[in-house]
Amino acid sequence: MSRVVDETTLRDWFAQCQESWPQTEYQLFLEHQNDPSFKRALETAYLLGQVSGIQLRIIAMLFVLEIPLEQVPEGYHSFLRQLNLLKETSNLSGAQEKTKEILRKMLLAIVEDVQTLVIILANQVVRMRHLKHEPDEIKILVAEQTRDVFAPLANRLGLSRFKWELEDEVLHYLKPQDYKLISKNLNEKRIDREVYIQSIIKEVEDLIAAEGIEGEVSGRVKHIYSIWKKMTTKGKSFEELLDVRAVRVIVKNLSDCYRVLGMVHEKWPPLPREFDDYIANPKPNGYQSLHTAVLGPQNKAIEVQIRTRKMHEHAELGVAAHWHYKESDASLSQQAKLNRVRQLLDQEANSESSKELLDKDLFGENVYVLTPNREAIELVAGATPLDFAYQIHTNLGHRCRGAKVNGRIVPLTYVLNNGDEVEILTGKNAAPSRDWLSPHLAYVKSNRTRAKIRSWFKQQAQEKNIAAGKQLLDREFSRLNLNLSPDALLKIAKRLNCNSINELHAQLGAGEVTINQFLTRLPNAQPADEPTITPDSLIRPQTQAKGNDAGVRVQGVGNLLVQMAACCKPAPPELIGGFVTINRGVVIHRKTCSNFINMIEQSPAREIDVDWGYDAEQRVTSDLMIKAHSHQDLLKEVNNLITNEQLRIIDINMKSEGNGIAQIFVTLELNHLNQLSRLIDRLSQLPFVIEAHRK
Structure with missing residues (x-):
């Protein structure tokens, strides 16, 4: 079963590398050839020779040997830092199925160059090969981690060679009796099966040659883990599995695929319900091939796959890796993105195009961050430390007063990135702020977080919510220079499904109704102290x-x-x-x-x-007064902020009040008072602004 490469073979191979490898790096490895990890480093590099170029093998050896960065040429530093981060991430704790899936996604999301993942996977393959020397508890732990993280990653990246070996090794340690039984069945009948398959291959070759079709016919290797999985999921015995005996036919063009299919069906009777046309109906991951099963000589079932060379290469690259087929929870959008990643696997480690193709937002739907205990947490893209805190525990969010990201204090509006380590700072008497609910201020991204904050306010004393809501409304009226009669206010309350003004105040205070929602239902407004004019x-x-x-x-x-x-x-x-x-x-x-x-x-x-006339695009003017501490660029900064809000300035001027205080008067063109409310929010966040309100 073991695929371990003997040391003599590895040493001979390493000696041959002297001519093609850079001498600086080769001499560095010679200095470390007595290190305990040198054989494992050689075996990892030797394994990578099947899927990559020289530079990736050199990086793998530097990584496995753990040579200090100061001894390593600078060009490798970024790769090694990334590998160390991936290694640390892949050893995170967490056994629940959701945590395992988050961990797999996080590994993919934080990688800057996808080929570093190939090194991590090759290193894990070698580790599994030598696992027999570890204590039993380590064997189980590493095998479970390989099953949950590394084998699915190899599958999703299309590295089927690594995937099959990892899965077979996993079965060997986690289901030793099942592994031995299947292995025994394969070995006992291996010679008979190989003779039988060779006879089928010869018949198919003669069949297509007689029709002038060029093609390659080969037997398909079925791995122990795959056989075990079908036996357990389909409840079949070893002999009942059709694709234990399987052949693959690779032809030049599409029409030949269907011609060969017709010949095979004419030669041997097809088995019912065993035909799939993945050429006409490709799998969601892009896989294309004809699958059929026939009753061959001696009444034995044979599985036959027929595809073109292009389809075969497509599958071998991993674009047709069985993500959707074998992992039914995978989404098509993620599949499309990973298809792009797989295209990078054949490129050299120093290829610039690799970095160009792997966009920073490749996994933009979510962001994956770490707790101080190195647990992986999945959040929506654009999430903040508050979203993180509430995801960990509702009470942690309620008591949040600050956050550290990667050891550095950050504002609560900081947008988290993949791989960030987040620590929440709490206070004994800390409590949520109503500002957290304001979409203008961007404290939270997740609707779930916002719902938890609203729930907290709702649970507070009704009197406090009423007082807070009234204060909030009075402040908005003052800023917008509005005045509503009790009757008009009650009408708005009913439009917002509130039966009284008190209930409206309570819901505003609890965050159940926002100022924006209130403004959109505004029926009346009246500026104060209007002059009498004709x-x-x-x-x-x-x-x-x-x-x-x-x-x-x-x-x-x-x-x-x-x-x-x-x-x-x-x-x-x-x-x-x-x-x-x-x-x-x-x-x-x-x-x-x-x-x-x-x-x-x-x-x-x-x-x-x-x-x-709501069917027309209505734009109206409104006057705004801003009081601020005077400084050289005051007017410019206010003008820039208004422009960034995409509002048109009709008139703007400034006058001094003395004592370093200035008043700015702006006439704006806008569609709705909501725009003015948002602008006043933005202005109020500027450190030099004292107040801002509608005239």
Whole structure:
């Protein structure tokens, strides 16, 4: 069973490498040839000779020998650091099935050059070959780790040669009796089976040659683990397995595949329900081949696979590795990404194209990080330390007051990367902040995390939530310079499925309803301390438009000029009213604008019903006041922030209050008050801003 390479063969091979290997590296290895790990390093490099070039073998020997970096040429340092990280990651704790899958994904996600994974796998193959010398408890531990992590990785990367050997070794240590039974059956009938298969190969060769078809016919090797798996999953005996006797036919083109299939079926009767056309219907992983089973001479079942050379090479590269076929939980999107990885396996370790093809976001749907105890944790891409804390335990998230990533203090908004080691700092009296729920501030990414934070607030005393929600709402009204009557506020509450204003306050305080949700249902608003002005003075010429051109519908009347009132600057979705002016069209006010109310009382006949034309793209203006500590680039920084929010500045100016304080007045064009609320949030985060609110 053992595939261990004897030391003489390895030493002879190493001597032959002197002519082709760089002399600096070769001499370095000679200096370490008496190290205990030298034979294992040679065997790993020798094994890699089957799948890679010289440089990968050199890196493997440097890695296995654990030569200090200061003795190693600098060009190998990045590879060795990556290998050490992979080695450390692959030894992480955790026995649950989900943890094993996370670990496999993490190994793939953190690798910067996929060929380092090939070295890790080759090293594990050699380790399994020599496992018999270890204590029994180590044998079991290493075999389980190989079964759960390394064999699936080899499978997903298409390294079938490594995969089969690893799986056979795993069965040898974890199911020794089953292994011996299958091995005995194979050995007892091996000669008869080989003679039989050779006779079938000869018949198929003669069959296709007679029709002028060029092709290669060979027997397929069936490995012990694969036989055992089929026996256990399908409940069949050794003799009942069709593909213990199997042949493969490789032809030049597609039409020859079907011609050979017809010849085989004409020669021997096909067995029912044993034909699969993976050429016409490729497997999700791209695998293509014809599979059939026939009743051959002596009434023995034979499995036959037929494919083109291109299909065969595709399969051998690993693009058709049985991920989806044998691991039913694998997704097609992950499969497509790994197909790209497999293309790198034949390239030299120093190939630039390898790094170009392996994009940084190859496994972008998730991020894999470590706890201080080196346990692998799967999070959504873009996750923060708070997402990590709540994933570990809800109470850890609630008590979080800070975080360290890779030993360095980071803000709670820090975006985690693959391979980061995360430590959560807690406080005895720490508690969640309502700011964590704000999407503008980006404290959390996961909806699950956000739900846990909301749940915490919901569990707090109802009175505290009501007070906090009222304070939150009052602050927003102050910032946006809005005022709502109790009746109007109750209408909004009911639109948000709240039966009372208190319930609305409670849900705002608990985070069940956000300010953004409230603003989208805003029916009324009124700026404070409005001056009394005449109707015609309310008109802003630059906003003139006709009817729907301004995003406003004038009920029952068409082609009227529409003006937005300069006093209250209405914006969707505020309730609005129209006032017909002399020679100036209709001026649009907020419904509760004091100027509008006064004018309607004096001239009720000039009121006209209007509403927002939501089928049109409506843009309105709004004034904003920002108070800040004055410095040289103040106006530039505020301007840049507003531009980054993709808002159009109509007018901006600044004046000094003295004592190093400045006021900035901005007129903006926007679609909705939500945009203004978000901008005020962003401005408030700037360290030099004292306050910001709508005028």
